[in-house]
Amino acid sequence: MSKVEEFEELRPLLFSIAYRILGSVGEAEDAVQEAWLRFDGSATRPLSTKAFLSATVTRISIDVLRSARVRREEYVGPWFPEPLLSDPYQDPARSVELADSVSMAALVLLERLSPLERAVFVLRQVFGFGFDEVAAAVGRSEAACRQLLVRARRHMEAGRPRFEAAREEREELASRFLDALREGDVAGLQDLLAADVSLVGDGGGKAPQLARAVMGAESVARLLASVFPWMARIDVTFEPHEINGQPGAIFRDRDGRVLNTMALDVLDGQIQTIRSVINPDKLGHIGPVADAWAVDREVKQSRRRQRH
Structure with missing residues (x-):
């Protein structure tokens, strides 16, 4: 050789x-x-x-x-x-x-x-x-x-986290989660989330990010339902994909550029943790990276127009 x-x-x-x-x-x-x-x-x-x-x-x-x-x-x-x-x-x-x-x-x-x-x-x-x-x-x-x-x-x-063994079960749960996300279905989301679920984002100060982790099924479900249907309206797509061996998704803007990834920790048939990476420095290996600030502005403009 x-x-x-x-x-x-x-x-x-x-x-x-x-x-x-x-x-x-x-x-x-x-x-x-x-x-x-x-x-x-x-x-x-x-x-x-x-x-x-x-x-x-x-x-x-x-x-x-x-x-x-x-x-x-x-x-x-x-x-x-x-x-x-x-x-x-x-x-x-x-x-x-x-x-x-x-x-x-x-x-x-x-x-x-x-x-x-x-x-x-x-x-x-x-x-x-x-x-x-x-x-x-x-x-x-x-x-x-x-x-x-x-x-x-x-x-x-x-x-150490303990993960659900059955891959099919995790993927099916992730699929239901993404469907509920698109529709802004608060009750549907809440059913899939553990009572003490946490939603955490990594923007590194270079993209819109949560000020701190959001905890609890109701708070997380309401936050997700208040944001993601609006993203879908401006043609952001959610592509199911395994992230670090766990069920998750890649989010892309209307031009197919990578906006963020989301990984789900699943245990006992519920989502325990949602981790989103939106720092553009960490996404370039997946493909061309979206302007998260521009997407954020467009979502806010769309919501204002709807209110008026």
Whole structure:
């Protein structure tokens, strides 16, 4: 196998590692590209290309995450990962770990970990690397990595969401939710929402966003019903799509540009959390991005005309 062929075979795994550490599609792609440059520039072939490249992309990602920490601490409003439409890496033996770890809820929890804890958790818990490989990747002893994993697991399990197992059931619920959204059906929406549901948006100060999370089935249903039918009137479309392995939707303006994504956490037949990403910086990998401010103005103008 040539170097290029070896690398391309491992690219899905490398991206999936980097994305879970970084929570950013663009930064993960850059980390994978940097790993290729280091592999290509190496005069000797490693004994295990997989181990070498996984360790390389992990170290690059840790460095990027450390430099990103300050930016995230100064971030305006809630921070969510860049929405991932599909995970390129699949492993039937680890399908549960892979699906759980890529959800918005899990990635938000991972933000609480130090960069080293996060890397150790991702390599060991999610991808099943041996402690010797994890230690080599993060530059710590195996004993230190075991301690890092214990701490990381404790943090993750304290807030770990539990998701509905049946995919068909989640998708059917999401479909009913989007129908009720289009129609502005408050009662229909309320039936689908958990009593303590939360609606949270990530605009990063660069798009219209909620001042704070909205809590409770009635409040969330009324807010959604007061906004989304008006968006439909100005030809905003709701396209059902899996977001980070969970049911959700991509919202587009009349020209097909991406306005925002919405991901739904489903448990016990109800929607527990609704996470919307509208920050334009986080949507460019999906396609051309809409002007959310312009859409917001048009919705408000349409409502004023209706009142008069």
